[in-house]
Amino acid sequence: MSTMTVTETRPEPTEAGGVEHVDVLVVGAGVAGIGAGHHLRETFPDRSFLILDTHPDRGGTWWTHRYPGARSDSDLFTYGYRHKPWRGPSIASSGEILNYLDEVIEEDHLKEAIRYQHRVVATSWSSDDARWTVDVRREDTGEDVRLTCNFLWMCQGYYKHDEPYTPEFPGRERFTGPVLHPQSWPEDLDWTGKKVVVIGSGATAATVVPAMAETAEHVTMLQRTPTFMIAAPKTHELAIQLRALDIPEEWTYEILRRTYIEQFNELTRLSAEEPEAARQYLLDEMRPHLPEGFDIEKHFNPAYRPWQQRIALLPDGDMFATIKEGRSSVVTDSIETFTETGIRLSSGEELEADIIVTATGFNLSCFGDVEFSVDGEPVDFSERVTWRGIMIDGVPNMAFVFGYFRHSWTLRADLISDLVLRLMQHMDSLGVRSVTPVAGPDVELRPWSDPENFNPGYVMRSQDRMFKQGDRAPWTHMHEFAEERHTLPAADLDDGSLKYS
Known part of the structure; x- marks a missing residue:
């Protein structure tokens, strides 16, 4: 395993008009968010970023799941990060996975970048300023905090930790x-x-x-x-x-x-x-x-x-x-x-x-149920189409991580990090401050998940609140790793589906 060299002096958040500002704000300190932190440290050591999480500690699913025997249901050789070898058994307990994440946090010096008990409640984009304003509720003090960022990276997972699904049982x-x-x-x-x-x-x-x-x-x-x-x-x-x-x-x-x-x-x-x-x-x-x-x-x-x-x-x-x-x-x-x-x-x-x-499942959450607006207009994600399952039509400078249902989640998280950072580098080369997926009116909207492809109860129950996919690339998602391991690294960032400004 190669050890990344991190400069002793790392970029810190800045203050502008009393509001804290960072280049990149990552939402979620689970596997996806910690992975995003690693890639940002490695590729952009000169950029400031923060990772916010609602919970009192790291891990997301692996912190919240306290039931007997909680463990991975994917092998850790693919669930582990590409950059950090997994040294334990193929199937691991939640505690073993948390220890692994702790090592990544320590090796990449992420501890000072993570703020726990910070719940993102709303975020609004201003095209004039080319930045997001993010409203946060501190779960520990009840205080309301405001941050701004140039790029928003949603790594909050895909279900409601606090609202599990339980049917109404008679009697x-x-x-x-x-x-x-x-x-x-x-x-x-x-x-x-x-x-x-x-x-x-x-x-x-x-x-x-x-x-x-x-x-x-x-x-x-x-x-x-x-x-x-x-x-x-x-x-x-x-x-x-x-x-x-x-x-x-x-x-x-x-x-x-x-x-x-x-x-x-x-x-x-x-x-x-x-x-x-x-x-x-x-x-x-x-x-x-x-x-x-x-x-x-x-x-x-x-x-x-x-x-x-x-x-x-x-x-x-x-x-x-x-x-x-x-x-x-x-x-x-x-x-x-x-x-x-x-x-x-x-x-x-x-x-x-x-x-x-x-053990009746869970409810899906669309971007942590955070309220989004763009230039004062609320964003209804159920009417929007995804760009490659990574960005959303009409929403600037926002990427998200949604992993595979069949393969390990982290395989896609790593691929998404590669593409997002390549996109940031491309923006630098063009000298632009914002990037927005723009789907034409001829793109046909289809359900978030095709029932013929994947149809468990938690997906079918939540179709109406999730974003849509289109009838053609790059407005489709739910592809397999065997395909995306080739298509995402080769994605053309100048094919007309992205608007730079």
Whole structure:
């Protein structure tokens, strides 16, 4: 790993008329925001920037997720940054990921640039001044603060941390035990020897079930519809072999990155071109891990094609192991009502529970629900089209990070950083202060996510509040890494889709 040299004297925010000003303001101190900070330090050491985050500490998702077993559902060799080798197991806990982010913060001297408990509430662009004015609420003091910046980089993630999605369950008030959502996990909850029902079938449920099953009397995963799941080694066999050879860690990292990328590329390709072959592959992979006679068709064979929703990754097949050992079970049914002692299903079966966990997903957030305006006019993102899934039509000097749903989030975060910094360099070469994507009236607006491509509940529920995509490049997004690893570095910044001024 190459170590970046950072000058001892770094550019600081400046004061103009009592308002603090920076060249670049990054919103969010999670994986994307910390990555943006690294790229800014490396490419523009003479520019000032700040990273603001609502939470009391770094990490975003990895700081807020406190539920049992919280871990990555992507391998860390692709979820890790391109510039910094991951040295741990392929699947890592939230604590291990936070330690990794701490190393990046220290190595890139980002600590002094990050301000926690700073919630961005509104931001307005002035074309006359060619800058953003950003209104911030300090969560620790309640104070209102105003900042200005030349460029705004939204790295706040994609869902509402404080407002998880929980459906209305009939009779919920009758249940005498705790009902809780993983995004709001209480620190003092003790489930030892308790009967637990986890409602949900996605990656969170697949994480919570085996973790709670270690000490609970029994854990039941109750799902309305199945999800594809796949068991994967927590530590890749190739990593063990390479590390035994005592070769440089950078080599191991790059080899494992390429291995995981190609494996996921192949499964993604197979799912799109030969969905039934992909379905059979996934079912055949699951069977050896489950008890003899287990109804895999009922519980783990969704009606949708593979990768139309995320495939839940099980490190070392941990959830399958708890099913095989009788410590957990899967029930596929719908809920008729909660009762005093559990849940009655539509089939008439009753599930006893001391604790009910609603791992029912989350709500998408469009740019952190921050209010945007351009020259005094409010921006309604639901009527705007995206430029390459990185900028928004008619919104100057604002980029955002939205990662991949199938591949690791960070793969796209790195590609976006490359393009954003190249765009800033291009603006310097042209001697301009602003850049704005401008889509012509002939660009047809289409849904943020094509249901034929990707259609989980949290996406379909939120389509109306998200920005749109167009019917042609560069106004499209939701492409795969296999394509964007080539198209984004080659993106023409003078093709007429961007207006410089």
